[in-house]
Amino acid sequence: MNAYDDKHFFEEYCKLREGENYNDILETPAMLSLLDFVEGLRILDIGCGFGKTSALLSDMGAQYVLGIDISERMIAKAGSEYKRRHVEYRVLPAEDISEIGEEFDLVWSSLCFHYVKDLEQLLKDIDSILRDKGTLIFSVEHPLSTASYDGYYTNGPDGWTGYHLSDYGMEGERRSTWFDTEIVTYHRMMSTILNMLVRSGFAVEHVLEPLPDDAAIKRLPRMIREYQKPSFAVFKAIKR
Amino acid sequence: MNAYDDKHFFEEYCKLREGENYNDILETPAMLSLLDFVEGLRILDIGCGFGKTSALLSDMGAQYVLGIDISERMIAKAGSEYKRRHVEYRVLPAEDISEIGEEFDLVWSSLCFHYVKDLEQLLKDIDSILRDKGTLIFSVEHPLSTASYDGYYTNGPDGWTGYHLSDYGMEGERRSTWFDTEIVTYHRMMSTILNMLVRSGFAVEHVLEPLPDDAAIKRLPRMIREYQKPSFAVFKAIKR
Numbered sequence: 001m002n003a004y005d006d007k008h009f010f011e012e013y014c015k016l017r018e019g020e021n022y023n024d025i026l027e028t029p030a031m032l033s034l035l036d037f038v039e040g041l042r043i044l045d046i047g048c049g050f051g052k053t054s055a056l057l058s059d060m061g062a063q064y065v066l067g068i069d070i071s072e073r074m075i076a077k078a079g080s081e082y083k084r085r086h087v088e089y090r091v092l093p094a095e096d097i098s099e100i101g102e103e104f105d106l107v108w109s110s111l112c113f114h115y116v117k118d119l120e121q122l123l124k125d126i127d128s129i130l131r132d133k134g135t136l137i138f139s140v141e142h143p144l145s146t147a148s149y150d151g152y153y154t155n156g157p158d159g160w161t162g163y164h165l166s167d168y169g170m171e172g173e174r175r176s177t178w179f180d181t182e183i184v185t186y187h188r189m190m191s192t193i194l195n196m197l198v199r200s201g202f203a204v205e206h207v208l209e210p211l212p213d214d215a216a217i218k219r220l221p222r223m224i225r226e227y228q229k230p231s232f233a234v235f236k237a238i239k240r
Numbered sequence: 241m242n243a244y245d246d247k248h249f250f251e252e253y254c255k256l257r258e259g260e261n262y263n264d265i266l267e268t269p270a271m272l273s274l275l276d277f278v279e280g281l282r283i284l285d286i287g288c289g290f291g292k293t294s295a296l297l298s299d300m301g302a303q304y305v306l307g308i309d310i311s312e313r314m315i316a317k318a319g320s321e322y323k324r325r326h327v328e329y330r331v332l333p334a335e336d337i338s339e340i341g342e343e344f345d346l347v348w349s350s351l352c353f354h355y356v357k358d359l360e361q362l363l364k365d366i367d368s369i370l371r372d373k374g375t376l377i378f379s380v381e382h383p384l385s386t387a388s389y390d391g392y393y394t395n396g397p398d399g400w401t402g403y404h405l406s407d408y409g410m411e412g413e414r415r416s417t418w419f420d421t422e423i424v425t426y427h428r429m430m431s432t433i434l435n436m437l438v439r440s441g442f443a444v445e446h447v448l449e450p451l452p453d454d455a456a457i458k459r460l461p462r463m464i465r466e467y468q469k470p471s472f473a474v475f476k477a478i479k480r
Binding site: 144148154161162163164165166167168169170189190191194195198203204205206207208209211226227228229230233 | 384388390394401402403404405406407408409410429430431434435438443444445446447448449451466467468469470473
């Protein structure tokens with residue numbers, strides 16, 4: 001069972017996403033800023049969660065959105081809360097996308113790929129279901145955030161003074177506990193992600209390490225820490 | 241006057257480069273690993289220093305190497321110690337390469353670009369003197385190394401336990417003291433360097449954050465720290 005299908009974890013996660021949060025203030029706007037247009041696109045949303053962004057992309061004019069997620073609870077919530085006429089939700093792990101048998105103009109994935117063990121295989125699978133010159137936009141937990149086995153912010157007299165970084169060069173599995181549930185993520189260096197994209201047939205078009213502006217910091221003051229160590233990395237790549 | 245033309249600084253720098261050092265063990269091999277071939281190439285080496293690599297590229301079969309450096313002392317040393325028949329050394333700042341008026345197959349630059357204030361302009365200048373599909377290979381101090389105003393390693397009971405990182409998101413000037421001389425470098429996030437490359441007409445081909453192998457650590461044990469925070473980032477890009 002994946003963590004998102006654990007009842008307690010799922011409830012806590014939903015609470016977290018209800019309030020002011022990093023995803024809505026920082027990560028989703030960064031992802032959206034990389035979109036040239038949405039009208040008429042056939043979109044695959046990998047790790048769609050409860051469907052908020054799949055629905056948004058549909059509302060923005062997508063022809064069709066297929067949202068997939070490994071979690072049955074997520075897909076159930078998506079189907080009830082973010083139902084749209086041209087959006088379909090399906091329980092499917094990222095590893096099985098070659099089963100879909102359709103071609104897409106855009107593959108979108110928010111904060112999912114750091115859970116994927118064989119990212120290079122996934123990128124190759126994405127390349128094969130994208131049309132020529134199709135676009136991949138995805139975000140991950142920033143490599144600086146996944147690196148440390150015991151990363152922590154250090155508090156100085158003037159506020160956040162830095163971050164204790166370690167093991168950036170030690171790629172591989174990281175185990176952590178989130179709402180009493182063990183989560184496994186995979187740490188990869190920035191260079192590794194970029195080289196996997198190139199080897200899988202993509203041209204790197206844009207990379208973002210999003211930082212909060214003054215308005216964002218006013219809404220969520222602890223976001224000032226993003227200037228010490230960003231939480232997210234966002235990539236836009238084009239199928240060559 | 242640039243720091244490398246300060247007599248004391250220059251002498252200390254030369255001593256540093258004589259012993260076992262990070263450049264020879266880690267950075268130069270990483271740069272060389274990105275070369276497909278050298279035979280017959282016309283190469284511009286920006287920030288060639290005392291010419292060691294310009295001479296090496298010539299010895300590897302380059303048709304012609306032009307090594308440029310802002311420092312008169314460096315160019316004088318290059319001309320005397322690394323003289324080669326098909327290598328020319330010239331005092332010229334990176335900012336003035338459009339003056340050269342020649343076309344190159346490969347532009348090579350080792351640990352120079354973090355001293356350049358307007359990197360995007362330089363990348364555009366490089367793009368304009370490269371032949372179609374020409375290659376740019378360069379290294380910089382890793383953004384994790386240039387970031388912190390006061391970065392330091394933390395020593396734990398088991399050795400190096402991490403690095404105090406700060407201000408990764410605060411791009412711009414960094415002043416530090418090296419052999420009693422003030423050095424100005426420019427911190428840029430990884431994403432900024434990549435986006436500048438794309439905007440300047442390059443396709444990103446390969447990125448390396450080189451790590452030492454066991455043999456390297458045996459030669460220089462403190463290199464184990466590279467696994468906490470790499471010192472170098474190396475980029476290979478192709479003119480589109």
